[in-house]
Amino acid sequence: MKKLISKSGLHSNRKWALYTSYGFLIAFVIFFLFPPYFMLVTSLKSNTEIAELATNPWIIEHGVTFEHYWSLLSETSFLTFFRNTVVVTLLVVAITMVVSVLAAYSLSRLKFWGSGILATGIFLTYLVPETLLFIPLFKIVGWLGLLNSYWVLVLVYPTLSIPFCTWIMIGYFSSIPKELDEAALIDGANHIQMLLKVFIPVAMPGLIAATIFAFTVSWAGFLYPLAFIYSESEMVLTVGTVTTLIKGDVFHWGGLMAGALLASAPPVILYAFLMDYYIAGLTSGATKG
Amino acid sequence: MSKLKRKYSNGVRSSSFFIWLRQRSTIAFIMCVPLLLIVIGLVAYPFLYSIFLSTLNKAETEFVGIGNYLFLFKRETFWLVVKQSIIFALVAVFFKALIGFIAAHSINTIPSKGQRKWRGALLIPWVIPPALSTLGWWWLFEPTYSALNWILTEFALPTIPWLSETFWARFAVILVNVWFGAPFFLIMYLAALKSIPEHLYEAASIDGASSIQKLFHITLPMMRNIIAITVLFSIIVTFANFDIVRVLTQGGPLNTTHLFSTYAFRVGIESGDIPLGASVSLFMFPILAILAFIILRNVRERALNS
Known part of the structure; x- marks a missing residue:
């Protein structure tokens, strides 16, 4: 009898925990998703409906329109921003991956005098925020003649992406058993072959995680382009959307929201497909040590 | 196994174990050079330069020491x-x-x-x-x-x-x-x-x-x-x-x-x-x-x- 009571107590306890969990999750989903939902609703409304104060702003009452998206693509520099962002991001990802894979291979396997200090230094560099360095970099890129050109981003973004990517690649490479590279060495493979044929294929999940990180840093970067780029033709999506689409006395909220959503779409789509790799890469430091 | 033999019959490569060791660390260092260049040139140097900048006046013509901080x-x-x-x-x-x-x-x-x-x-x-x-x-x-x-x-x-x-x-x-x-x-x-x-x-x-x-x-x-x-x-x-x-x-x-x-x-x-x-x-x-x-x-x- 006693056992029965405790069992049903346990059961209701678990049920209660389940209900509270769902309650919290629903509350958080509302909190986390209402701003993007509102952005979407605004971007699909006509200007007259946006300007109406009496109607419910959270729903579309007078029909869906794509006019903001069309005018965004045809009347603004949005496509230029998009192209610039794609060029910068692809180059930054490529540079980041080459530099960090080489360094991670070296630091995890070969070791040289000072390599331990360097590994610590990389971790510390990862903790240096961009907001600490944008003012001296403003002077430095000025000397290099890169001010007001999106090429400046190809130069400076790797400082934000490489440290973390190297750090996670060191983690993934270190977890590859040493027997594997000994076998490859005995077969006469040199370091480049070993890197390409053994390390990169085995550490592919880490590579994907690092690529997504570099992509995110580059796509979402805001401070550096805001500080270093002034011409509309050189701007990237974040700064272009924030600075050029809100000019004038009347805010074009519909167009602004359409721009923000379209500019956010590539990272959101990328994450939808590769989220698991990214989370595994990000938390590997947390769970493995 | 035959490859291993070939490796050690190669006079230049096997002349000394220590040369090989040195080569290995040289390769390791070369692989880190791009990273070092970026970290030194675009993180460490800007940081030190920032300290120097902070000791100048607005026109960057005069040394003011900790004047900016005091201001x-x-x-x-x-x-x-x-x-x-x-x-x-x-x-x-x-x-x-x-x-x-x-x-x-x-x-x-x-x-x-x-x-x-x-x-x-x-x-x-x-x-x-x-x-x-x-x-x-x-x-x-x-x-x-x-x-x-x-x-x-x-x-x-x-x-x-x-x-x-x-x-x-x-x-x-x-x-x-x-x-x-x-x-x-x-x-x-x-x-x-x-x-x-x-x-x-x-x-x-x-x-x-x-x-x-x-x-x-x-x-x-x-x-x-x-x-x-x-x-x-x-x-x-x-x-x-x-x-x-x-x-x-x-x-x-x-x-x-x-x-x-x-x-x-x-x-x-x-x-x-x-x-x-x-x-x-x-x-x-x-x-x-x-x-x-x-x-x-x-x-x-x-x-x-x-």
Whole structure:
């Protein structure tokens, strides 16, 4: 009898925990998703409906329109921003991956005098925020003649992406058993072959995680382009959307929201497909040590 | 085996084991050269150059020593920035950690087949570039059309001057930062929760422990380390945040929401006083250095333990 009571107590306890969990999750989903939902609703409304104060702003009452998206693509520099962002991001990802894979291979396997200090230094560099360095970099890129050109981003973004990517690649490479590279060495493979044929294929999940990180840093970067780029033709999506689409006395909220959503779409789509790799890469430091 | 023989019959390569060793470390060093160039040229050098810049006058023609720092100490705005940066970082990180923990714990409680879906939905704020999602918040806070105020009016509550009153503007920038940053805590905590061995909970259940007791005697102690690292890391990132305040309030009203980064941007880039701007952002350094030191010690300890 006693056992029965405790069992049903346990059961209701678990049920209660389940209900509270769902309650919290629903509350958080509302909190986390209402701003993007509102952005979407605004971007699909006509200007007259946006300007109406009496109607419910959270729903579309007078029909869906794509006019903001069309005018965004045809009347603004949005496509230029998009192209610039794609060029910068692809180059930054490529540079980041080459530099960090080489360094991670070296630091995890070969070791040289000072390599331990360097590994610590990389971790510390990862903790240096961009907001600490944008003012001296403003002077430095000025000397290099890169001010007001999106090429400046190809130069400076790797400082934000490489440290973390190297750090996670060191983690993934270190977890590859040493027997594997000994076998490859005995077969006469040199370091480049070993890197390409053994390390990169085995550490592919880490590579994907690092690529997504570099992509995110580059796509979402805001401070550096805001500080270093002034011409509309050189701007990237974040700064272009924030600075050029809100000019004038009347805010074009519909167009602004359409721009923000379209500019956010590539990272959101990328994450939808590769989220698991990214989370595994990000938390590997947390769970493995 | 034959390849191995060929390798050692090759006179140049096998002349000395030590040459090979030296070659190996040379190769290793060469592979790190691109990284070293970037870290030295674009992180270490700019940092040192920033210290030098901060000792010059506005025209960068004269050495003024610590003049810029002394000037800042006398400015009321600077002390506002110090105060607001600390409030912003501590309050935002506290709520991010709290929401992240509750969300992670909730996801971990529900049946595992639904977990991925909920996690995906809750990560969306973190995936949108913050400068762009803040535009959406800005529109939500817009004085005339504020959709949040519309809801308040529907419930017959007074409307809120979101971005024009100091308290509410500070509330707004913290709210947006919590909204953006809580998912990061969620994934870190979720990974940590999954790594706690199930048998600890089973043993506790047999001993008749309640879920609250399990939370305080198993979950939290097991997660102490990861909570510490995530919080410290987030304090750095939040303290140095730029995008949200820049887009939402630009430091207003009356400079009361400025952080070090946005104030440095205002002074250094917009007003053209580069040395003073450099001094402002360098004030972040001692705090960041202390936090980085603690994180590093933590990470090292974990590496030694595992």
